[in-house]
Amino acid sequence: MSFAELRQLVHGGSLADEELRYLKFLLADSHIDIIAKLPIELLLKIAEYLDLHHFVNCLAVSRQWRNKFLSPSIIGAITRDFHPSLTGLPQGYQVNPDACLNTVHKLGRARWRCFQSTFRTPFALEDETYFKLDPVLHGHHDAYAELASVDRGRSPCVDALQYANGIVAWLTRPWVLVLDNLWTRSRKLFKLPSSPGSISSSIAALGDKLVVCSIDRRLTAWDYTTNDRQEKKLPTAVLHAETKGNKIAVVLLNGDLLLWEFKGAMLTLVTDSLKEIYHVDDETRSSLKYIFRFFFHPTCDETLYLAFNYNIRLAESKQFVMKRVVFEFRGTNLVNTFELEAPLKYRKEPRHTLVSIKRLLPHRRDLIGFRRTSGNLGESDFEPFVEFDMHDRKFAIRENDELYRNELGWPGPDEHSDLDFLVTYDSSLYGRAIDLVVYSLQPGFDFRAGM
Known part of the structure; x- marks a missing residue:
């Protein structure tokens, strides 16, 4: 059989499962490097079934295999599949194989935690062993002296620590926001606005441009690239916030959903469809506010997702059903609704079945994960792990045998x-953060260099 005939046979889908298995046995006994001789179209079909680990192993088999799998059409399709937002190129554009291979290596190092260097430093405001005050923002004057009222040796609240794009943000009381840049080893200090009667402050969100803090009923945002600051007064306190670029999405304590453009207006998201489609009235929405989570689309600045979940009991069958819902907004308008419904195995009314919603680690594509907060993964078959792909806009359920946290x-x-x-x-016995610990995933990046 010629390769043209083999291509037609596979693409035509005329083989039954038994015939495909028989063909596999025949090829295994042929003692011919079939992969090296297959046309690119067929090899691409094979590569699409490979996990990242198996794909990397294929590159090490032989020079012929490596050249085949690194052809632009294959490596471009594979990197788009593993992590679309990292390729930077939509399908159909010319692909740089070296850049794509670098992306695969990045994903592999993150997935298997191949750390290149480790760094540890105490959370102490005046400790400049590694981080030096940013000369552009602070000049040559003593910024620490201006913050003399700060309890300088105090550790930050554990919940206050945030990280994004090489920036570590943490709070030291009273009312000082610290931004440590791992790339430049620089430190910026921002004094949070305070007033008599202020109760608490927290870092609400950290993105690629903005850091957002919540102080009672006020929302303060800094553009840490330009050091500009903006502040907004709110009707109630902030429950959750997310930021990307100049945009900030906010969930308030009263259940309102807001979208704020830095240095622009704060708008309310149109949520009438929640009432119409899901019969979510104001009282129900207010109870769901604690599990509302915003996620910005990784490549489309105008797209915003709102994820939440709830469980119901069907009146007819008395079967418990879980619902996972993602709303897609363009600007402030709701344009799409995605829902997953699956039966649960509860034998009686469940209690405390809160489900945590988080963005998964970056080696797992751009996914939103839904996981029951009580118990470890794989310990219970009551509620399966659910993920939503922000690119394909599809839900997927992971069964118990797949529930490994790192995977x-x-x-x-x-x-x-x-x-x-x-x-x-690292934390103390009382839950206070003591040391910041950072692991580098970048080859050649050494924290100790220049110290």
Whole structure:
């Protein structure tokens, strides 16, 4: 059989499962390097079934295999499949194989945690062993002296630590926001606005441009690239916030959903469809506010997702059913609704079945994960792990035998990660953060260099 006939046979889909298995046995006994001789179209079909680990193994088999799998059409399709937002090119554009291979290596290092260098430093405001005050923002004057009212040796609240794009943000009380840049080893200090009667402050969100803090009923945002600041007064306190570029999405304590353009207006998202489609009235929406989570689309600045979940009991069958819902907004308008419904195995009324919603670690594509907060993964078959693909806009369910935390990309309680660094911290017996611990995933990047 010629390769043209083989191509037609496979593409035509005329083979039954038994025939495909028989063909596999025949090829295995032929003692011919079939992969090296297959046309690119067939090899692409094979590569699309490979996991990242198996794809990388194929590159090491022989020079012929490597050249085949690194052909632009294959490596471009594979990297788009593994992580579309990292390729930077839509389908159909010319692909740089070297850049795509670099992306595959990045994903592999993050997935298998191939750390290149480790760094540890205490959370102490005046400790400049590694981070020096940013000369552009602070000049040559003593910024620490201006913050003399700060309890300088105090550790940040554990919940206050945030990380994004090489920036570690943490709070030291009273009212000082610290931004440590892992790339430049620089530190910026921002004094949070305070007033008599202020109760609490927290870092609501950290993105690629903005850091957002919540102080009672006020929302303060800094553009840490230009050091500009904006502030908005709110009707109630902030429950959740997410930021990307100049945009900030906010969930308020009263259940309102807001979208704020930095240095622009704060708008309310149109949520009438929630009432019409899901019969979510104002009272129900207010109770769901604690599990509302915003996620910006990784490549489309105008697209915003709102994810939430709830469980119901069907009146007819008395069967418990889980619902996972994602709303897609363009600007402030709701344009799409995606829903997954699956039966649950509860024998009686469940209690405390809160489900945590998080963005999965970056080696797992751009996925939103839904996981029951009580119990470890794989310990219970009551509620399966669910993920939503922000590119394909599809839900998927992971069964119990697939529930391995690192494979799923579910972030640990004390860790923040991208494809460059993994950031965590050590805590005292009283839950106070003591040391910042950072692991570099970049070859050649050494924290000790220049110290």
